[in-house]
Amino acid sequence: MLALSGLLNREQMAAVEEQFSTAASERSANVSPQEIMVWLLKQKLITPWHAEKLIQGRFRGFFLGDYKLLHRVAKGGMSTIYAAEDRQSGAVHALKVLPPSKTKTASYLQRFQREAAITQRLNHPNIVRVFGIFSGTDGQADVHFMAMELLEGRDLFDTVNADGPLPCRTAVDFIRQAA
DSSP, rough: HHHTOSSHHHHHHHHHHHHHHHHHHTTSSSSHHHHHHHHHTTTTTSOOOHHHHHHHTOOSSSTTEOOOOEEEEEEEESSSSEEEEEEEOOEEEEEEOOOOHTTSSSSHHHHHHHHHHHHHOOTTTTTEEEEEEEEEOOOSSSEEEEEOOOOSSSHHHHHHHHHHOHHHHHHHHHHHOOO
16 A cells, blocks of 8 residues: 555665564564554654555545645635645645535636635735646646645634633624724
8 A cells, every 4th residue: 555655666665664574574474554654654654644645555545736745724614724835845835725526517627717716815914825827637637726835723613612602702803804
């Protein structure tokens, strides 16, 4: 699964094979996939999200265009947001991905493209910067996505679910900022 995923280059794959062929011969036993994943995580060669998917037997869906997906950040009604590394620059961006099932409905794709075009023209501290809108393939289908500034922190939905309703003044301040 690891080799098929494309997550590691040849040198990294050779290091994994060397590490675990030696370990298996010393113990006279097979090495478990979990042991390999733990080692890869410690070496920072994969992310916990990659490890989870590989353990589940999934080896596709780690790349989108020029980006290597690192983990899912959020999921909304129309799209999913992933943290992703640009394979050329190494910069980490947020990718807002419109699933292929939504592109079959013309209004979703048009709304997504309009949102990207409008947001890309804006420059404001309370609005996430959009670097561009792209079409790529996930290996099976065409996927539309926008590359955006990745912000760290907890989203409002998670905050309200974890802590309950916001105090009135805080809610009003958030609404003021958004407006």
